[in-house]
Amino acid sequence: MAIIVNIDVMLARRKMSSGELAAKVGITPANLSILKTGKARAIRFTTLEALCRALDCQPGDILEYHPDSH
């Protein structure tokens, strides 16, 4: 997948655990892990909005495009 989800970087900056973030966003830790490990096929805008609100960041801070990594 060419889109990389950099949640770990933001988690470290905000000193938050994955479990806390999952609870704040309203998704299961398993689903958060799917996002972090790049196995997700799509992300809903509502989930992206909740992530940005919880991590106090912009979508560009957690989503990155790498054209070489398919």
Added chain:
Amino acid sequence: MKRTTKNLLIAVTAIVGIICIVNAVWLIVQSGSVAGWFTDYRNIVYGDGAAENGSKIVWRDNVLGWQYFIFYGRLLFGIAFDALLLLFMIKSILVLKSGAFFLKSNTYILISAAVCNLLYNFCNENIRILIYDTYKNITDAMLLTPLILFAFSLIYGLAVRVSEENRLTI
């Protein structure tokens, strides 16, 4: 999934299970009777008009290979078809607890069931070769249900992909 839909699915699976088991047992009894294995009760005949009452298999050297294929094929493919259908229904119910509805392995079960059904239909349509000196037959009737099953397996495969896509949408 709604409770009523789930209960209905369980009830249908139970009915399918009973039908499949009865059908499989009947295939064994019918085949065994006509072949003279464990009973001499030859009044159990193959279908309507396939043989007169009291007929027994007449093994002929010139078509022995075909006769073996049709006799054992009808029995084995028939039982396999029943078993695969039952397996498909049971696996569909068991997977409901995990929230998934479509299993990739069920697609292969459906394709296998279509193949078994085709071969069973071929053997069933040509059952007369066991008793009478007759020719082999391919009819449109023997192709219909396998083709429908195969088409359903393709649609089911699409549903598996869509379901997986949905599951991996966070």
